[in-house]
Amino acid sequence: MHSLQATDPEIHDLIRKEERRQASTIRLIPSENYASRAVMEATGSVLTNKYSEGYAGKRYYEGQEFIDQIEEIAIARAKALFGAQHANVQPYSGSPANQAVYVALLVPGDTVMGLSLPFGGHLTHGWKVNFSGIQYRAVQYEVHPETHRIDLDQVADLARRERPKIIFAGGTAYPRIWDFEGFGRIASEVGAVLVADIAHISGLVASGVHPHPFPHAPIVTTTTHKTLRGPRGGMILSDGTYAKQIDRAVFPGLQGGPHNHTTAAIAVALKEAATEEFRQYSRQIVANARALAAALLERGFRLISGGTDNHLILIDVTPRGINGKPAARALQKAGIECNYNTIPFDPRKPFDPSGLRIGTPAITSRGLLEGHMAQIADWMDRALRACEDDEKLAAIREEIAEFCTDFPAPGIRVE
Ligand code: DSN
Numbered sequence: 282m283h284s285l286q287a288t289d290p291e292i293h294d295l296i297r298k299e300e301r302r303q304a305s306t307i308r309l310i311p312s313e314n315y316a317s318r319a320v321m322e323a324t325g326s327v328l329t330n331k332y333s334e335g336y337a338g339k340r341y342y343e344g345q346e347f348i349d350q351i352e353e354i355a356i357a358r359a360k361a362l363f364g365a366q367h368a369n370v371q372p373y374s375g376s377p378a379n380q381a382v383y384v385a386l387l388v389p390g391d392t393v394m395g396l397s398l399p400f401g402g403h404l405t406h407g408w409k410v411n412f413s414g415i416q417y418r419a420v421q422y423e424v425h426p427e428t429h430r431i432d433l434d435q436v437a438d439l440a441r442r443e444r445p446k447i448i449f450a451g452g453t454a455y456p457r458i459w460d461f462e463g464f465g466r467i468a469s470e471v472g473a474v475l476v477a478d479i480a481h482i483s484g485l486v487a488s489g490v491h492p493h494p495f496p497h498a499p500i501v502t503t504t505t506h507k508t509l510r511g512p513r514g515g516m517i518l519s520d521g522t523y524a525k526q527i528d529r530a531v532f533p534g535l536q537g538g539p540h541n542h543t544t545a546a547i548a549v550a551l552k553e554a555a556t557e558e559f560r561q562y563s564r565q566i567v568a569n570a571r572a573l574a575a576a577l578l579e580r581g582f583r584l585i586s587g588g589t590d591n592h593l594i595l596i597d598v599t600p601r602g603i604n605g606k607p608a609a610r611a612l613q614k615a616g617i618e619c620n621y622n623t624i625p626f627d628p629r630k631p632f633d634p635s636g637l638r639i640g641t642p643a644i645t646s647r648g649l650l651e652g653h654m655a656q657i658a659d660w661m662d663r664a665l666r667a668c669e670d671d672e673k674l675a676a677i678r679e680e681i682a683e684f685c686t687d688f689p690a691p692g693i694r695v696e
Contacts, residue, residue: 290388304695305682307657311593311640312453312481314510315647315691316546323546324512332538336528351545358551359516362487362573364495366521370547371531371539375480375504378515379405379449380412382476382500385523385530387446389416394473395449396431396441397421399623399631401595405696406449407637419443424455424625429586431455433463435663440471450498451478452623454638456570456589458492467499474523476500482591483641484508487554488563491591495520500527508566508592509655510559511550514543562645566592569641572651574664576658585624585636593640597624601665605634616678617660647688656684 282412286293303315315322326346334341337349337356352370359368369597372378387393393413395406400423404411420443425432440448448471450464461477467595468475478495483503485491501518505511532539553559566588574588576594585595598608605621612619622638629635641649644657660677665672689695 289639298539300693301695304690304693305685306618306678307618307660307681307685309617309639309657311638311642312504312507313520314507314642315693316506316512316550316691319553319645320510320512320546320549321692323549324542326542326545328541328545331541333541334532334538336532339552348541348544351541352470352539355544355548355551358548358555359518362551362555363483363501363518364493365501365518367519367524367527369527369531370518370544371536372502372515372517373540373543375403375478375502376405376513376515377531377535378502378504378517379403379476379478381517381527381530381535382447382502383413384534385526386474387417388419391447392420392443392445393434393447393449394419394422394443394445396452396455397423399627400625401449401452401454401460402425402449403453403480406451406478412524424586426626429625430457431460433467435458435510436464436629437467439469440467440473444471445473447474447479449474449476450494451476451480451482451502453481454593454595456584456591456593456595457592459494461492461494461497468498473475474499476502478502480504481507481593484510484559485567485591486565490560490563499523505547505550508563509550509554510642511554512543512546514540514547516547524656564648566641566645568651569645569649569654570594572654572659573639573641576655577661580658580662582658582662592642593638595622595624596637598637598665599635601618603665603668604631605636606647607668608637608665610684611674612661612664614671614674614678615660615664615667616681617657617664644688646691647685649688660672 333348355370356368396402398408405413407413422436475498477498482491497522499522505514570589583597609621619639622636623634624636
């Protein structure tokens with residue numbers, strides 16, 4: 282990054298520091314990953330210079346001969362990887378992708394249904410402070426009070442009572458399999474459109490490690506940077522039924538020019554995700570999460586729903602005499618990055634909740650295997666026992682930095 286260094290040493294140095302931070306810590310935030318060098322090269326290309334409002338063959342600016350090809354390649358790869366009839370690769374990220382679905386299918390005031398945010402849903406599935414809960418009539422399902430799993434009977438009762446036009450299946454802190462087939466049956470019964478938001482699990486779905494939302498959900502939304510390991514972006518995939526409405530909602534309904542550099546990087550990530558190597562990576566994410574969950578249980582951690590089927594684990598840390606926020610801070614000091622999170626029926630506030638959310642996509646990208654998970658659980662256990670002791674936390678951080686040198690982070694060249 283010589284040009285950046287010469288033009289803006291301040292920003293250059295901060296990026297270098299962030300690079301070293303990402304390389305020398307154990308990153309357990311389940312929505313984060315390490316994009317490949319190839320993905321980042323596409324993101325950092327001249328495509329950022331170009332405006333392309335519209336869609337291939339129908340743009341409002343000249344000079345689209347290469348941009349059109351790039352977007353068409355991204356669309357073709359998305360359709361092939363997910364078995365979709367239609368793909369829109371222009372949404373700027375997951376929230377705009379979901380917003381486009383609202384604009385495509387609903388008018389303000391219509392009823393939508395989704396998993397409540399504090400129970401593991403997403404802001405855009407009808408949470409009260411989000412556009413989805415402000416402009417639409419949102420009804421929210423929760424998880425079962427004992428199993429902490431989604432209870433399809435409860436979902437069906439709510440859907441029959443409230444008759445939503447859209448039902449969202451998907452979330453950000455749900456460690457179990459989504460039964461898209463079961464959701465599809467409920468949606469059909471009440472005349473709702475099922476939207477599967479697979480942002481967290483799209484890499485797992487693409488690899489066949491998590492059940493597929495097609496044909497149960499006609500519309501599937503996703504980000505591209507989580508388990509899919511692409512650039513920060515979004516996509517809407519569908520069975521084609523609502524293709525025109527979706528395209529119109531993204532542009533001109535909500536967005537202007539697509540981020541062509543992101544579109545190209547999405548195309549690269551989709552090519553990477555279509556390989557056997559990526560399928561193996563996805564299987565390893567889940568194997569690592571299961572091994573990490575088992576190692577945490579052995580050390581007395583309380584896991585929501587008792588474990589995991591996917592890439593993430595939700596921990597109630599309060600039985601250890603600590604809350605989520607100070608626990609996340611202590612782990613951060615020890616070189617383990619995660620986020621504090623609400624747990625189902627959390628008696629505490631979202632900004633100071635009872636839980637921690639962790640996951641294995643990023644560490645699996647570095648090549649960590651099941652055998653390494655006991656070590657991570659051990660560091661977490663030690664860090665939470667020593668949460669007031671900065672010296673002990675710093676010592677763990679050093680051990681972790683040393684450990685990380687054996688597992689180079691994809692996309693990062695640390696000098
Ligand atoms: N911010 C994402 C996550 O961390 O799960 C959801 O949008």
